[in-house]
Amino acid sequence: MVEGQIPIEQYETGNTKHKWDLKKLKTAHRVIFEHDYKKGEIEKGFANRTLYINLSKKEIKEKKVTNDMKKKFTGGRGFGLKLLWDSIKPSTRWDSDENELIITTGPLCGSTQYPGSGKSLCLTISPATDIICDSNVGGFFGPYLKFAGFDALEIQGKAKHDVVIVIDGEKGKISIETAPLEETNSHLVNEQLTHLYASEDNDRSRQKVSVVSAGKGAENSYWGCMNFSFYDIRRKVPRMKQAGRGGLGTVLRNKKIKAIVAKVEKFDGVSNNPADPVKLAEVGTKLHREIRDLDRYQCNMRAVGTAHLVEIMDEYDLLPTENYRFGNFPKASKIYSTEFYKYFTKVIPDGCWHGCTMACAKTVDGFTVMTGPYKGQKVTVDGPEYETCGCGANMSLWDPLWILEFNFYCDTYGLDTISTGTAIAFYMEMYEYGILNKKRCDGLELCFGNAISALELIHRIAKGDKGEFVQIASKGIRRVKDWIINKGWGDPQLIEDCGMESKGLEYSEYVTKESLAMQGGYGLTLKGPQHDEAWLIFMDMVNNAIPTFADKAEALHYFPMWRTWFGLNGLCKLPWNDVEPENNAETDEPAKVPEHVQNYVEYQNAVTGWNVDKEELILQSERCYNWQRAMNVWMGRGRRKDDWIPYRSMGPVTEMEYHSRKDRYDKFLIDKAGLSKKEIEFMTIKEKMQHLYDYRQDQYQKLADAVYHRRGWTPNGVPTPQKMKKLGLDDPMMLKILQQAIDKDEKAGLNVWGGKYKKNEKPPSIQLKYWEKW
Amino acid sequence: MDKPKTVKVLKFHPNRCDGCLACEKACSKVHFKSDEGGEKSAIRILKDGNSYKMSVCDQRGLCLDMCPVGALRRNKNGVILLDKKTCIGCQACVGFCPVGVMRKSEVRIEPFKCISCGACVRACPNDALELVEVNIDEIKEVVYHKLGAD
Numbered sequence: 001m002v003e004g005q006i007p008i009e010q011y012e013t014g015n016t017k018h019k020w021d022l023k024k025l026k027t028a029h030r031v032i033f034e035h036d037y038k039k040g041e042i043e044k045g046f047a048n049r050t051l052y053i054n055l056s057k058k059e060i061k062e063k064k065v066t067n068d069m070k071k072k073f074t075g076g077r078g079f080g081l082k083l084l085w086d087s088i089k090p091s092t093r094w095d096s097d098e099n100e101l102i103i104t105t106g107p108l109c110g111s112t113q114y115p116g117s118g119k120s121l122c123l124t125i126s127p128a129t130d131i132i133c134d135s136n137v138g139g140f141f142g143p144y145l146k147f148a149g150f151d152a153l154e155i156q157g158k159a160k161h162d163v164v165i166v167i168d169g170e171k172g173k174i175s176i177e178t179a180p181l182e183e184t185n186s187h188l189v190n191e192q193l194t195h196l197y198a199s200e201d202n203d204r205s206r207q208k209v210s211v212v213s214a215g216k217g218a219e220n221s222y223w224g225c226m227n228f229s230f231y232d233i234r235r236k237v238p239r240m241k242q243a244g245r246g247g248l249g250t251v252l253r254n255k256k257i258k259a260i261v262a263k264v265e266k267f268d269g270v271s272n273n274p275a276d277p278v279k280l281a282e283v284g285t286k287l288h289r290e291i292r293d294l295d296r297y298q299c300n301m302r303a304v305g306t307a308h309l310v311e312i313m314d315e316y317d318l319l320p321t322e323n324y325r326f327g328n329f330p331k332a333s334k335i336y337s338t339e340f341y342k343y344f345t346k347v348i349p350d351g352c353w354h355g356c357t358m359a360c361a362k363t364v365d366g367f368t369v370m371t372g373p374y375k376g377q378k379v380t381v382d383g384p385e386y387e388t389c390g391c392g393a394n395m396s397l398w399d400p401l402w403i404l405e406f407n408f409y410c411d412t413y414g415l416d417t418i419s420t421g422t423a424i425a426f427y428m429e430m431y432e433y434g435i436l437n438k439k440r441c442d443g444l445e446l447c448f449g450n451a452i453s454a455l456e457l458i459h460r461i462a463k464g465d466k467g468e469f470v471q472i473a474s475k476g477i478r479r480v481k482d483w484i485i486n487k488g489w490g491d492p493q494l495i496e497d498c499g500m501e502s503k504g505l506e507y508s509e510y511v512t513k514e515s516l517a518m519q520g521g522y523g524l525t526l527k528g529p530q531h532d533e534a535w536l537i538f539m540d541m542v543n544n545a546i547p548t549f550a551d552k553a554e555a556l557h558y559f560p561m562w563r564t565w566f567g568l569n570g571l572c573k574l575p576w577n578d579v580e581p582e583n584n585a586e587t588d589e590p591a592k593v594p595e596h597v598q599n600y601v602e603y604q605n606a607v608t609g610w611n612v613d614k615e616e617l618i619l620q621s622e623r624c625y626n627w628q629r630a631m632n633v634w635m636g637r638g639r640r641k642d643d644w645i646p647y648r649s650m651g652p653v654t655e656m657e658y659h660s661r662k663d664r665y666d667k668f669l670i671d672k673a674g675l676s677k678k679e680i681e682f683m684t685i686k687e688k689m690q691h692l693y694d695y696r697q698d699q700y701q702k703l704a705d706a707v708y709h710r711r712g713w714t715p716n717g718v719p720t721p722q723k724m725k726k727l728g729l730d731d732p733m734m735l736k737i738l739q740q741a742i743d744k745d746e747k748a749g750l751n752v753w754g755g756k757y758k759k760n761e762k763p764p765s766i767q768l769k770y771w772e773k774w
Numbered sequence: 775m776d777k778p779k780t781v782k783v784l785k786f787h788p789n790r791c792d793g794c795l796a797c798e799k800a801c802s803k804v805h806f807k808s809d810e811g812g813e814k815s816a817i818r819i820l821k822d823g824n825s826y827k828m829s830v831c832d833q834r835g836l837c838l839d840m841c842p843v844g845a846l847r848r849n850k851n852g853v854i855l856l857d858k859k860t861c862i863g864c865q866a867c868v869g870f871c872p873v874g875v876m877r878k879s880e881v882r883i884e885p886f887k888c889i890s891c892g893a894c895v896r897a898c899p900n901d902a903l904e905l906v907e908v909n910i911d912e913i914k915e916v917v918y919h920k921l922g923a924d
Binding site: 268355 | 777835836838839840841842843844847848860861862863864865866868869870872878880883884914
């Protein structure tokens with residue numbers, strides 16, 4: 001039994017306490033420019049305006065949200081795409097003056113009744129990929145931004161010196177202030193600014209402030225994440241959640257923004273002014289009860305968060321180990337969730353937004369930092385989540401305390417744990433092969449399992465170390481691949497195959513070698529290999545529920561659209577299928593969790609007063625999804641070549657990997673690739689690997705053919721004007737751009753199927769220009 | 775402040791109850807200034823075969839740790855109170871109450887519950903209800919959902 005019911009004032013974390021001279025910090029601020037605005041009511045989930053700030057031109061504007069905008073883009077990430085489209089050019093890069101950093105909310109964001117309703121969706125042109133990256137994040141900022149009066153925040157331009165942007169929903173004032181004395185690293189600056197801007201010196205007031213920041217690591221790498229704070233009245237610390245992927249924090253720091261602060265005077269359960277609050281509370285309470293009764297028998301999110309996946313992935317051979325070479329490891333049980341559970345603080349509700357009873361945000365309080373600038377201090381570590389544990393496995397770090405240390409520093413330095421971990425794992429593999437060595441790595445011994453070196457690299461990145469390796473390593477796998485290949489240090493094919501990036505973004509932590517659908521789930525994506533578009537491994541590999549290309553394509557249509565929908569509304573995906581109704585398995589389509597889909601239909605209607613059905617939800621996503629792909633095309637990307645994935649994600653790159661699953665691969669060559677038992681017997685491992693390589697590469701291209709066709713794109717992956725019009729997206733400029741891209745592809749002979757179809761096989765359509773008939 | 779050691783909770787004597795629901799009406803008067811009872815009452819008297827049963831908060835306090843904003847507290851008399859001004863209407867306490875006695879009416883977003891005020895006791899014409907003092911330590915069994923194998 002665990003002790004609970006401790007009065008809020010009496011909770012103790014055991015953390016090192018800081019004493020800040022707030023007056024000194026505040027006096028050093030100088031207001032550069034500001035803007036007063038009229039506070040307004042939220043109407044059925046919308047504030048009906050967005051906030052535009054130009055740091056170069058010192059300009060602040062309010063933009064109206066039109067009904068047409070809602071109809072086409074719904075909200076949240078959709079609004080972000082619309083705002084980007086209006087502001088950037090195809091040549092815009094991450095550090096261009098006109099690049100924008102956008103934080104959006106969504107109509108359902110800020111509801112407290114339905115678990116998982118506090119997400120912000122952030123967009124920018126990513127330093128890693130040079131195209132739009134969207135990343136979702138919890139914390140209080142999104143809801144507070146909306147309750148302060150804005151559906152989205154759009155920041156263009158760059159400040160000359162470090163600034164803080166303050167959105168004061170209490171006074172109705174936006175101010176851009178210099179902030180010379182505050183810390184940069186997030187766990188400190190978030191605490192300073194929370195105290196500085198809270199209206200009164202108490203926890204209730206501090207809970208009404210949220211800070212967005214990114215630390216020193218974000219400044220000096222392409223892996224910058226943004227930390228969104230949520231003040232915990234029990235622990236008395238501003239905890240944080242990360243908008244991790246794609247270098248958003250790097251853009252934040254490039255704009256010389258030290259932090260963004262949003263504060264509200266008050267809010268309650270109906271601050272969104274929902275059309276039907278009774279229905280909303282009813283749907284929400286139903287899910288609370290479901291979580292109460294079932295979570296402990298299903299995902300156990302309330303106790304250990306997403307870390308429960310470590311043991312599942314290990315068991316199913318999916319836990320990426322030593323740079324995705326293997327899917328399990330004898331030492332893996334050392335980082336199972338039970339090990340982290342020992343360190344987690346129990347009993348306290350851990351939702352990253354009010355009312356989220358899924359409560360997956362775990363903390364380790366009073367953690368003693370072992371290395372770096374905060375060595376010896378006791379801190380609260382948020383996490384680790386599954387992905388961060390997966391990074392441990394990938395770097396062959398099997399000590400939960402080291403994973404916590406890695407987690408803490410990545411967070412406070414503003415580094416995405418996923419990109420950082422996946423990239424270091426790749427460097428470690430290159431080190432093992434002698435392609436990298438101590439000299440080439442600026443004196444770091446980056447072999448698998450070397451926790452001290454891995455952390456040292458992170459510290460050096462945060463310090464802005466000018467060593468050649470540190471400089472290039474902090475830009476991620478893509479740049480390091482080019483660097484190593486240019487230096488002539490290793491076989492280019494091996495290097496390309498091993499480094500787990502696509503579109504310039506590092507993979508998240510799942511082994512996809514044996515699931516073709518999931519290879520598509522990572523490769524045939526908008527922003528790069530992140531599992532937030534689709535997670536199909538069990539459906540595909542374990543349950544064999546989507547055997548044909550058409551089945552897989554349908555899944556790679558439906559699930560990315562469905563998962564996109566959460567981002568349009570300011571919601572978290574986890575309460576959708578990380579708890580399932582008791583009878584879910586008996587429904588027609590258990591993978592879709594039909595009852596929860598219906599919840600969301602009712603939820604959106606209850607807030608917005610719309611009258612949508614589940615098909616309309618998918619349409620909402622399809623509009624935005626296609627728009628984003630079309631913008632990628634506009635920026636010169638978004639084609640088949642851009643959906644390339646490294647072979648490590650498809651099959652065994654090295655003989656060691658083949659050996660580790662020899663029976664599976666031998667059987668696969670016979671069952672699937674059409675070889676006979678006899679042929680296999682006489683083949684060398686190398687020959688078998690080559691056979692598998694050719695077969696799987698072709699399978700991936702065939703999958704792309706089927707998926708592009710299903711999504712209404714050309715065989716080269718371009719959304720067709722016909723499809724866009726069908727979706728009600730009739731912007732003449734966009735339609736022209738797409739037509740020109742298709743014509744250009746046609747001239748270059750690129751509008752053809754990518755797979756090699758044998759006589760008995762059929763491509764998705766007999767018409768190559770199938771869309772012209774629509 | 776010393777932690778309260780005891781709390782008064784309602785005790786029901788079904789053999790004396792005639793189902794008149796005067797208690798519910800008195801309760802809804804306290805919470806909503808209305809004598810409708812039913813959905814607006816924190817105490818519910820429900821038919822149970824030939825007899826009646828009571829459904830009301832037993833001040834166990836499992837909801838205390840559910841509240842993200844600290845709106846639920848045990849007061850100096852040990853009674854769990856919900857501060858409407860602090861409450862943000864998330865319904866986490868409603869959904870997680872193991873016996874379903876944190877209630878929500880359609881009238882407002884904030885839930886409500888028994889505050890051991892005794893209005894129902896006074897209203898009952900048959901003395902079927904009484905407030906009895908119990909030891910908090912004996913009732914506050916903490917069930918954190920979930921504790922893994924614990």
